[in-house]
Amino acid sequence: MASLLDSFLAQHRIHEVECVIPDMTGIARGKILPRDLFQAAGEMRLPKSVLLNTVNGQQPDNGPFVGDTDPDMVCVPDAATVRLVPWAAEPVAVVIHDCQEWDGSPVALSPRGVLRRVLKLYEERGWKPIVAPEMEFYLVARQQNPHEPLQPPLGRTGKPEAGRQSYSIDAVNDFDPFFMELSNFCELHQLGVETLIHEAGPGQMEINFSHGEPLELADRVFLFKRTVRETALRHNIFATFMAKPMEAEPGSAMHIHQSIHDDQERNIFSQPDGSASPLFAHYIAGLQTYIPQLMPMFAPYVNSYRRLAPFMSAPINVRWGYDNRTCGIRVPKSGPAARRVENRVPGVDVNPYLAMAATLACGYLGMEQRLTPSEPTTDSAWNVAHELPRHLEDAIERMRACAPMREVLGDSFVDAFCAVKELEYATYNRVISSWEREHLLLLV
Numbered sequence: 001m002a003s004l005l006d007s008f009l010a011q012h013r014i015h016e017v018e019c020v021i022p023d024m025t026g027i028a029r030g031k032i033l034p035r036d037l038f039q040a041a042g043e044m045r046l047p048k049s050v051l052l053n054t055v056n057g058q059q060p061d062n063g064p065f066v067g068d069t070d071p072d073m074v075c076v077p078d079a080a081t082v083r084l085v086p087w088a089a090e091p092v093a094v095v096i097h098d099c100q101e102w103d104g105s106p107v108a109l110s111p112r113g114v115l116r117r118v119l120k121l122y123e124e125r126g127w128k129p130i131v132a133p134e135m136e137f138y139l140v141a142r143q144q145n146p147h148e149p150l151q152p153p154l155g156r157t158g159k160p161e162a163g164r165q166s167y168s169i170d171a172v173n174d175f176d177p178f179f180m181e182l183s184n185f186c187e188l189h190q191l192g193v194e195t196l197i198h199e200a201g202p203g204q205m206e207i208n209f210s211h212g213e214p215l216e217l218a219d220r221v222f223l224f225k226r227t228v229r230e231t232a233l234r235h236n237i238f239a240t241f242m243a244k245p246m247e248a249e250p251g252s253a254m255h256i257h258q259s260i261h262d263d264q265e266r267n268i269f270s271q272p273d274g275s276a277s278p279l280f281a282h283y284i285a286g287l288q289t290y291i292p293q294l295m296p297m298f299a300p301y302v303n304s305y306r307r308l309a310p311f312m313s314a315p316i317n318v319r320w321g322y323d324n325r326t327c328g329i330r331v332p333k334s335g336p337a338a339r340r341v342e343n344r345v346p347g348v349d350v351n352p353y354l355a356m357a358a359t360l361a362c363g364y365l366g367m368e369q370r371l372t373p374s375e376p377t378t379d380s381a382w383n384v385a386h387e388l389p390r391h392l393e394d395a396i397e398r399m400r401a402c403a404p405m406r407e408v409l410g411d412s413f414v415d416a417f418c419a420v421k422e423l424e425y426a427t428y429n430r431v432i433s434s435w436e437r438e439h440l441l442l443l444v
Contacts, residue, residue: 004079009035009093012084018094019044021075022111022222024420025055025300026351030075030097044075044097051099051109052420055301056427060419065109065412073107074100081219086188087230096219108412111353115215117410118357121364127268128261129360130340132211133221136252136348137228138245139175139203140238147434150245152202153237160202172198172205175235182231189227191220200313201249211257214356221254221352243299243347244306251307251314252348256359257332259340270336278370284341285373286366287329287359288318291345292388293402295395296421297358298346302428305391307347310382315344317387321377328381328388345388354417361408369404392425 009017017038020030029050033041048066052059062070075097085092099110106113122129140150141160152160155174172179179196186193195208207224209217225241232239244251260268260283269280291298299305307314315328320341322331330342341363346355365371377384389395399405400418 005077005082005095006039008079008082009039012093013091014093015090016092018085018092019075019077019097020094021046021050021097021099022351022353023051023053024109024111024351024354024417025053026111026222026225026353027053027055028222028226029053043077045072046075046099047071048073048099048107048109051107051111052416054420054424054427056424058423058427060416060423065416065419074102076100080216083189083223086185086227087234094223096222108410109416111351111357112215112218114409114413115218115353115357118361118364118408119214121408122260122360126263128263128265129214130211130259130261131214131217131356131360132209132257133217133352133356134206134208134253134255134257135221135224135241136199136204136206136254138201138240138242138252139178139205139232140240140245142236142238149247150240172196178231178235178237181234182228185227185231186224189223191224191227193224199250199252201246201252204250204252214360215353218352218356241348243301243304243349250312253307253314253344254346254348254350254352254355256343256346256356257340258343258359258363259338260363267337267339269339269341274336276339279367280339280341281373282367282370283363284320284329284331284366285371286363286369287341287343288320288366288373289371290362290365290402290405291318291328291343291359293398293405294358294362295345295389296392296399296417297354298343298350299388299392299395300347300351300421301349302392302425304347304349305389305395308345308388315381315388317381317384318345319377319381319384319387320373321381324377324381326381327377331376357409361405365404365408392421396421396425 014035017033020028023029047070049062049070052062077095077097081096083094085094099107139153141153192210193207194210197206199206228239262268269277271277310316318328320329321327323333328345330344343359396418406414
């Protein structure tokens with residue numbers, strides 16, 4: 001592995017290396033090292049508590065999760081993840097690292113390690129998950145005052161979008177310079193993006209990824225978010241992966257398509273005659289049963305739950321149906337070899353490692369427990385009652401109490417992740433909103 005890294009660094013005449021890990025929020029943490037120091041060290045050491053940062057930079061009491069002395073962990077570079085940083089002024093590489101204890105075992109709090117843990121369960125059964133994420137995001141005008149609502153940016157016409165422009169080619173072309181540079185960056189960054197479309201909201205876009213192995217896809221999504229934000233800044237606009245950035249507009253999702261292959265590369269969701277297999281039904285039932293128990297991994301912030309509203313292109317329950325986009329679980333039309341399930345619940349604000357770990361864990365338990373799904377929904381699932389938690393506080397309580405998932409994901413991870421989310425919620429809860437000032441200041 002070291003030789004692969006050394007060859008890459010030499011071939012591209014790399015000057016510096018960005019050594020990164022994803023924390024629980026999906027933010028890149030780490031160090032930037034000169035090439036010679038990176039090669040000489042062979043590893044990076046970081047406090048284990050770095051994994052426990054909230055999105056606003058706080059940490060819960062980390063003693064119960066990392067020990068009273070806040071020890072280091074060993075971060076080992078994964079050579080398969082090395083890439084050029086395409087926007088750097090000089091040759092710079094980025095390498096994603098795995099977090100290990102001093103004895104070489106995985107750090108239980110590491111999101112990348114949690115996904116590896118779930119994938120190992122599949123590997124033990126001779127199964128290979130295949131996933132394909134769809135990423136929605138908004139381009140917005142730059143602003144410095146967080147109290148002001150976000151606005152669509154100005155494109156080449158000099159005017160903001162008027163109304164919704166779903167699937168409009170012209171609306172995408174309005175930002176051609178941005179997308180041309182983004183496409184170039186994604187190619188140099190080896191992110192494997194495919195389709196670009198304009199989504200429903202003003203300035204809302206969607207980019208789809210080619211299907212592949214979950215850990216590799218999570219790495220690509222992790223790097224993609226940073227690439228989009230960096231490209232937007234270079235074009236004097238912002239890109240946001242908030243789940244619900246604009247009050248009256250649809251939210252942004254990260255839909256995850258998933259199928260499972262056996263060791264002969266056959267789709268286990270289909271039987272030899274082409275019909276759906278019992279495992280396919282069990283997998284859907286697992287999603288229906290456990291998605292509501294893992295909502296902090298699919299909807300990690302207070303803002304996430306604003307997206308999950310009826311008639312706003314987002315699910316409110318875990319009904320399933322064939323080619324039914326009102327359901328939280330959709331089965332796209334496909335041939336037997338491509339039979340798959342689409343989880344439409346996750347917002348785009350998720351940590352991609354944890355969202356993929358969570359959806360695969362739900363399906364795995366469904367197959368292991370041989371759960372039975374509901375009947376498919378053939379009309380609008382928005383007419384069915386809410387089945388998902390309505391706010392983050394309730395979601396945290398349900399996740400912490402879900403014994404089967406504690407076993408799959410690990411007790412220490414579940415407790416630490418819930419502590420991070422509780423601290424974020426407590427911090428938010430101290431904020432006095434503009435709605436409160438407007439309607440309560442002089443009226444109550």
